[in-house]
Amino acid sequence: MLTANRTVSLLALSAWVAIAMPAEGQSRPGGPNPDKRLGAWERQLVLAPQLYSRLTWAERRLRPTGLRKLEKMGRTLAPAVAAGTGFPSLRDQAEQEVAASFVGLAATDISEAAFIVLSMATKDMDDDIRMIMAEIKATSAAKQKLRDLIKELNSWISQEMSKHPGSEDIDNEKVEKPGTTAGAARPAAKTPVPPVRRMTLETKASPVIHLEYVKAPVIPPLPPRNPGLTVSGLKFLLDDLQGNLDGMNEMSEMTSLRLQMTMDRRSKFIQTLSNMMKKIGTTQETLAQNIK
Numbered sequence: 001m002l003t004a005n006r007t008v009s010l011l012a013l014s015a016w017v018a019i020a021m022p023a024e025g026q027s028r029p030g031g032p033n034p035d036k037r038l039g040a041w042e043r044q045l046v047l048a049p050q051l052y053s054r055l056t057w058a059e060r061r062l063r064p065t066g067l068r069k070l071e072k073m074g075r076t077l078a079p080a081v082a083a084g085t086g087f088p089s090l091r092d093q094a095e096q097e098v099a100a101s102f103v104g105l106a107a108t109d110i111s112e113a114a115f116i117v118l119s120m121a122t123k124d125m126d127d128d129i130r131m132i133m134a135e136i137k138a139t140s141a142a143k144q145k146l147r148d149l150i151k152e153l154n155s156w157i158s159q160e161m162s163k164h165p166g167s168e169d170i171d172n173e174k175v176e177k178p179g180t181t182a183g184a185a186r187p188a189a190k191t192p193v194p195p196v197r198r199m200t201l202e203t204k205a206s207p208v209i210h211l212e213y214v215k216a217p218v219i220p221p222l223p224p225r226n227p228g229l230t231v232s233g234l235k236f237l238l239d240d241l242q243g244n245l246d247g248m249n250e251m252s253e254m255t256s257l258r259l260q261m262t263m264d265r266r267s268k269f270i271q272t273l274s275n276m277m278k279k280i281g282t283t284q285e286t287l288a289q290n291i292k
Helices: 004-020 034-044 049-061 064-083 087-101 107-163 231-279 284-290
Strands: 203-205 212-214
Touching: 034 107, 034 231, 049 064, 049 107, 049 231, 064 087, 064 107, 064 231, 087 107, 087 231, 107 212, 107 231, 107 284, 212 231
Parallel strands: none
Antiparallel strands: 203 212
């Protein structure tokens, strides 16, 4: 059961989503639609040339044991970067971990190594974000398949109703009609439509920054067009499909909101990281000798 504080938090977040997020397949006035928004985010997931060159240098020149230590520090800090933890505290933590792991480093070497660690943390965060974006695309494809099934089912229902107007529910009760033999049975009952269970959407967390997202579900096909299926049963099936689509829309909006917040934090962090790089000297060769 949700606690009172968490319930309030979820309600507040849902209200924010209703205001900030566009309806499915639409965009805010003056804002991009979901596909364009994903494309814009993907274009942002590129490290600035100076950050990329530092990471490339570290991978080429640092000893494997030292590189693995720095990579581990980066993975440890990545969740805090994604959560928007203040940059000064992240920088201090990175420098403290570097100083503890590589005893004897000069202050300039510690700053340089901490910069590399924070760049690695950003790269790890970006890998998680790319994975979540791929899952969002898969979920969008699943929702489109549901829409197609709903459209097809609506057409199916219309066709069945046109064949038998006013006779949605034919059963095999015994009834008396004028001019018929008492107790005569109606035609055999139609085959009931197998119900579609409401999908249980699976929420997972990305491996490094632990950002929650919705796993794209597998959408089952419609039942075969058996002429014995009842119209009322088909309508129940339609309600189930629509309910599944509504649930997916709601949860995917929450995923998009979390991703938007993470991208905003990433942008601020990258800018601060670039400013940090301008303040540290070029001491890479010395660093390569001392990071073991």
